[in-house]
Amino acid sequence: xxxxxxxxxxxxxDRAEQYGELDAERTERWLGYGKWEREYFPKLLGLHAExxxxxxxxxxxxxxxxLEQPAGVVHGGAIASxxxxxxxxxxxxxxxxxxxxxxxxxxxxxxxxxxxxxxVAEGWVVQRGRxxxxxxxxxxxxxxxxxxxxxxxxxxxxxxxx
Numbered sequence: 777x778x779x780x781x782x783x784x785x786x787x788x789x790d791r792a793e794q795y796g797e798l799d800a801e802r803t804e805r806w807l808g809y810g811k812w813e814r815e816y817f818p819k820l821l822g823l824h825a826e827x828x829x830x831x832x833x834x835x836x837x838x839x840x841x842x843l844e845q846p847a848g849v850v851h852g853g854a855i856a857s858x859x860x861x862x863x864x865x866x867x868x869x870x871x872x873x874x875x876x877x878x879x880x881x882x883x884x885x886x887x888x889x890x891x892x893x894x895x896v897a898e899g900w901v902v903q904r905g906r907x908x909x910x911x912x913x914x915x916x917x918x919x920x921x922x923x924x925x926x927x928x929x930x931x932x933x934x935x936x937x938x
Contacts, residue, residue: 792900795829798869803828805873806865809835818861819899820855824866831901833865836918839894850890855915859884859927862899867931870904874936877909881930887923894918906935 798806806828810818821843827834837843837850837858845851858878867877899913909931915924 782877791900792827792829792832792834795832795900797806798828798830802869804890805869806833809833809861809865815850817857821857823858826896828865828869831866831868831899832869833900834896834898835862835865837895837897839892848891850884852884852894855886855890855895855925856882856884858895858897858915859871859899859913860924860929862897862913863901863929863931866899866901866911867909867933870901871933871935876934877931878934880908880932881927882927883929884925884927886925888917888925890917890924891917893920909933 797803808823810822810824812819820840822840823835824836824838825833835858838852839850843850843854860882864877868875894917895912895915896918897915899911902910902912911929911931913927913929915922915926916922
């Protein structure tokens with residue numbers, strides 16, 4: 777059911793069916809994103825991958841009050857980090873372990889406020905080149921179904937030298 781806002785809910789946002797399955801090793805590696813022993817930044821924020829497929833990822837930012845800014849909404853930096861992170865497993869799904877890639881361009885449109893609920897993002901590869909990958913992402917409120925933000929990014933890929 778579509779909320780009164782007319783925006784899609786998590787179930788209606790689902791692009792996962794458009795993407796192919798990964799082998800077991802890559803699925804396990806990327807579903808472990810944010811669950812490392814060491815507390816890297818994505819773990820600190822509370823990000824974790826829910827679905828990973830070839831060129832696609834769905835990730836959740838679990839709400840906690842420490843993510844709010846004084847006006848009572850989730851800080852845009854946390855949402856930007858979710859957008860920048862959700863595409864990492866989507867990009868990495870095509871490579872063996874050890875391939876490095878970094879953000880070289882990030883554009884975000886904030887379209888609504890996230891208040892007191894988890895954020896769910898979907899990220900996907902738009903186009904792959906030899907050393908550049910172009911990706912997009914959307915974030916919605918997990919309970920409200922409201923569209924919160926969209927992002928477009930470019931990543932540089934560095935293959936291991938032999």
